[in-house]
Amino acid sequence: MERIRMEHGSGGRATGELIAEIFEQAFSNEVLSQMEDSAVVEGSGRIAITTDSFVVTPLEFPGGDIGRLCICGTVNDLLMRGAVPKYVTCGFILEEGADVAQLKRIVSSMAATAREAGVTVVAGDTKVVEGNGGIFINTTGVGFVPEGVDIKASGSRPGDVILVSGNMGDHHAAILSSRMEITNSIQSDNAPLNDMVTKLLEQKVEVHVLRDVTRGGLATVLKELAVSSGLKFEIEETKLPVHPQVRDFCGLLGLDPLYMGNEGKMVAIVAKEDAGRALEMIRSAAYGENAAILGTVEAPAEESERGKLILKTRIGGRRILDEPQGEGLPRIC
Numbered sequence: 453m454e455r456i457r458m459e460h461g462s463g464g465r466a467t468g469e470l471i472a473e474i475f476e477q478a479f480s481n482e483v484l485s486q487m488e489d490s491a492v493v494e495g496s497g498r499i500a501i502t503t504d505s506f507v508v509t510p511l512e513f514p515g516g517d518i519g520r521l522c523i524c525g526t527v528n529d530l531l532m533r534g535a536v537p538k539y540v541t542c543g544f545i546l547e548e549g550a551d552v553a554q555l556k557r558i559v560s561s562m563a564a565t566a567r568e569a570g571v572t573v574v575a576g577d578t579k580v581v582e583g584n585g586g587i588f589i590n591t592t593g594v595g596f597v598p599e600g601v602d603i604k605a606s607g608s609r610p611g612d613v614i615l616v617s618g619n620m621g622d623h624h625a626a627i628l629s630s631r632m633e634i635t636n637s638i639q640s641d642n643a644p645l646n647d648m649v650t651k652l653l654e655q656k657v658e659v660h661v662l663r664d665v666t667r668g669g670l671a672t673v674l675k676e677l678a679v680s681s682g683l684k685f686e687i688e689e690t691k692l693p694v695h696p697q698v699r700d701f702c703g704l705l706g707l708d709p710l711y712m713g714n715e716g717k718m719v720a721i722v723a724k725e726d727a728g729r730a731l732e733m734i735r736s737a738a739y740g741e742n743a744a745i746l747g748t749v750e751a752p753a754e755e756s757e758r759g760k761l762i763l764k765t766r767i768g769g770r771r772i773l774d775e776p777q778g779e780g781l782p783r784i785c
C-alpha cells in the first residue's frame with residue numbers, strides 16, 4: 453500500500469486494512485477499539501463543542517503538519533472558553549493518490565499531539581474521493597467547562613489588560629516560506645495551549661476573555677473582541693513580540709505581523725490587578741516564553757470610539773486597525 457486508491461474507501465477489505473494499519477495503531481484506545489457506531493463516553497455539566505476543517509497546504513511544513521495542526525486548533529478552541537478538552541473525533545477525506553507513508557506520519561503526529569493535549573480520539577471516519585493526492589481532516593472537540601468559569605468574547609471590561617502569549621506570525625510565515633520555497637529557519641508555532649490556560653484558571657486569575665490568534669492575525673482578533681464588547685482597545689506597537697526572522701521576512705514581502713496567522717498563540721484579557729501575575733504564569737507555561745502585555749481596554753470617551761482598536765505606533769502616532777481587506781493567504785489551516 454503506497455498510495456490511496458478508490459477501493460480504500462469502499463468499506464470492504466481495503467478499508468479495513470487502511471484502518472487497521474494506520475488509524476487503529478496510532479489512536480488505539482478503549483472507546484475506539486469497540487468499533488461501535490457512536491462513542492459513548494463519560495461526562496457531565498456544561499459541555500463545550502467545536503468543529504473545524506483543515507485544508508492546509510503543504511501538508512507538512514517547518515515545525516508541524518496538518519495532523520498536529522488539527523488537534524491544536526480544536527483543543528485551543530475548547531480552551532478559549534475555559535473548557536477542559538477531553539474528546540476529539542476526526543474525519544479524513546483522502547484524495548486518490550494520497551501518499552500512504554505521509555498519511556502515516558500525519559496520523560502519528562496527530563496521535564502524539566492528542567497525547568500532549570490530554571484528549572482521546574473517540575470516533576473517526578475515512579472517505580476516499582477522486583483527486584490529486586490531497587488530505588483533508590475535519591475534527592470535532594468536546595470539553596467540559598468547570599463550575600464558575602465564564603470566559604467569552606464579549607467579556608472585556610474597562611481597565612482590563614490585554615496580553616498575548618508569544619511571537620506573532622510564525623505559522624503564517626512558515627507556510628508562506630514553504631510555499632515560496634524560501635529557505636529560512638522559521639517554524640510554525642502550532643501548539644496546544646493547555647498548560648498556560650490551566651495555570652491561569654487554577655491560580656484564579658480573573659480572566660475575562662481568551663481567544664486564539666489564528667487566521668487574520670492579532671489585529672483581526674482584537675478588533676472582533678473590541679466590537680463584541682463595545683469598548684475601546686489600545687495596544688502598543690513597541691510591545692508586540694515578533695521573532696526577528698519573521699520581522700525581516702515580513703519586511704521583505706511587505707507583510708504586517710499584526711495580520712498574520714498563528715496556531716499556538718492566544719490573547720488573554722484579564723482584570724488589571726491580575727495582569728502581572730498572568731504574564732508570569734503564561735511565561736512560565738509551555739509555549740508562553742515570549743508573552744507580553746500589549747495594552748488596555750478602555751471605556752469609549754465618545755460614541756465613535758466604541759469597538760475601535762487603536763495602535764500606538766513606534767514613532768508615537770495612532771493608527772486605527774480594522775479587519776483585513778481582501779483575501780489574505782488561503783489554506784493556511
Ligand code: MG
Nearest residue numbers: 529663664666
Ligand atoms: Mg479560535
